[in-house]
Amino acid sequence: MMPLEEKVGQMMMVGFTGTSPPAHILDWLARGRVGGIYLFAHNIENPAQVKQLVEECRSAAKHPILFGIDQEGGIVARLRAGFSESPGAMALGASGDPQLAEDVAFMLGTELAALGINWIFAPVADIAHQPANPSVGARSVGSDPRLVSQMVAAQIRGYQRAGVAATVKHFPGLGNTIIDTHDDLATVSGPLDYFYEKDIPPFRDAMRADVACVMLTHVQYDALDAKLPATLSPRIVTDLLRGELGYTGAVCTDCMEMKAMTRGFGAGESAVLAVQAGVDMPLFSHTRRRQEAAYDAVLAAVRSGRIPPARIDESLARINEIKRRFRLASPPALEVVDCDAHRALAKRAARAGTVLVERGTALPLGADSGRVACIEFAARRISDAVGASSRGRFSTLLLDRLPRAQCHTIDPRLPQVAASPRRRQLTSGADTVVLLTRNAHLQPAQLRLAQRVIDRSARAILVCARNPYDAGALRGADTVICTNGDSEPSLAAAVDALCGDYVPTGQLTVDIT
Known part of the structure; x- marks a missing residue:
């Protein structure tokens, strides 16, 4: 039976600086204190190096590990030189072709699988409400919920057909803000009927497409919870997402080191509140001190009774299901990365968009x-x-x-x-x-x-x-x-x-x- 220290560790996804894993990351992996590694552009040099990094982490890990990356295509892509670049969500939406969107997602997923990366933080299901929104824009398919739903579902099919877990984001919607959550907490005001009509449909259709994970955003929706951002809100995570929408898959957060979180909450307390709300995997992408604080705080909260042990077991079961479904038992050869067929598809998709x-x-x-x-x-x-x-x-x-x-x-x-x-x-x-x-x-x-x-x-x-x-x-x-x-x-x-x-x-x- 897995000890509590390792159960809590499997809920933690962390990032690090450098193109090879530092000693403390390898130590955490060996002791079961980490369940996922979050890769950024500063971790990337070339395909062979990424594959080696992944293998080094996987070899050190006591338990199966998840490797996550933002590779939406378009303006958000951590893999560029030496990898296939692709048009992003709005270009795919402009094409009006869901099959093309699925093909592009399958292409990206195939390259990730070849590297050993089994989790993609895409697609974006946010509606493009606000031209002044600093963080969504062309990352969104567009302003029509029906078109967004079609393209989001198509991308999920493509990623997951390639053997990579898809993550629909940013629940319950990041499109109706004018503040970047990297800089501060965003607040959305407005009637619930508009929210249900516009923002919810793409997420609901993502769930119907059997999306592996939902990512929460650091936005406060006053009509849903006037006190807490979505990331920390039981009303949004447990009541709305799991209860009302019936979602049974995994839930992760956007990076908990964004200023939307750090300005109002410490790393430890934010991690505890997120887990209490129903989050399975909080993401701490950069700072060792905050990563340690989050782990220690959640572990202490379980030991003190603040978080029931059953709550940890629920998350562990969902995380293990992702690992089971997307274990990449037979990944593609590395030669598929940036191959001629992928370049031709990216060219066709870019023209169509x-x-x-x-x-x-x-x-x-x-x-x-x-x-x-x-x-x-x-x-x-x-x-x-x-x-x-x-x-x-x-x-x-x-x-x-x-x-x-x-x-x-x-x-x-x-x-x-x-x-x-x-x-x-x-x-x-x-x-x-x-x-x-x-x-x-x-x-x-x-x-x-x-x-x-x-x-x-x-x-x-x-x-x-x-x-x-x-x-x-x-x-x-x-x-x-x-x-x-x-x-x-x-x-x-x-x-x-x-x-x-x-x-x-x-x-x-x-x-x-």
Whole structure:
């Protein structure tokens, strides 16, 4: 019979820094004090290294172990260079093709299985309510609950057919907030009937698709529980999720080290409250001190009677069921990772998810298009003075097709950008300016500068990477394309459309007006 110390340990999922497991993680695994390992981009170098990391952890573990990762595709993917990149949820929604969504999920799941990773924190079932939402956007399929439900169920089928446990998130919905839970606790107010009509259906359909796990979000729903966020709320976890919706599978949390949790609760107390609410596996992704505090607090709460032993046994049974179902007894060969067939599928899906919002006279671009300039807004902080050696991904792809184009990648957060002589020189002398934005609707400096570029261009093509709301926030472009994400396949699909290789047929899944 498993001792209590190990039962509590099997409920803990932890992360660590580095590309190989540190000594304390191997020790916890050997003593049964950890049930899952949460992998991030900082743990990843290449496929062979990831597989070795997983095997090292698995060999050290006293009990079967779960390996979890955020690999939604699109703008959230921990595996990039050396792995298959794919379009994300909104691009799949724009395709209108559930079978394509299932195929892409199966592709991603197959690559995870080849690495030994048996748990994916996807798909996203949040409804895209708020253009101002900083953390959902193109991670959502869209604003129509029926379409979201179809695509979510399709992705679950694909992941789990590949042998990887799917996790639908972020219950009971993260789409109707304007606060990032990484930064603070978000609160949702509003009538329950709207919540049941819009937010609940995709989660209900995920359960009907036999999803292995539901991930809770650190959002407080006033109409459901005015005192506690969903992660810690018995009303939401036990009464709503398990009781009213009848869900019998595993429940995990979003990372308990987000500021939405740490600003109001210590690591130990938050873990105890989560388990009391009905959570099976709280996730502590980064800090050893907090991971130890969570384990010690839950163990002490059981010993003191604050948490009944039966509550631990319930969680252990659900966790063990995931391990049984997704044990990866015969994983695919590592050669499947980033194979030609997967690249071809990602290309097809990215094209299907690209939307031609406005078609003017600028397309296609080619040798007879005159002088073409490209302004690409960076997704990360780089200097306005960065030259050709540090071009952005889109610019690099465009230059492969149009070698004479003049490209400039800028960070709109830098104050000197607005007065950049390089930018003014590019746009003033160009016959066509290709402008790629990344969530300008959320960044006033980028929005102002992007509009200025359009206004001063002889002819502008606007490519909206990431959220499509930029297409409604910016005016005057001759042609407007939305990629619904900026993974490499989506950026390549935009370039192919600009050069006339195909005409995008994807449909917007949110209102951009």
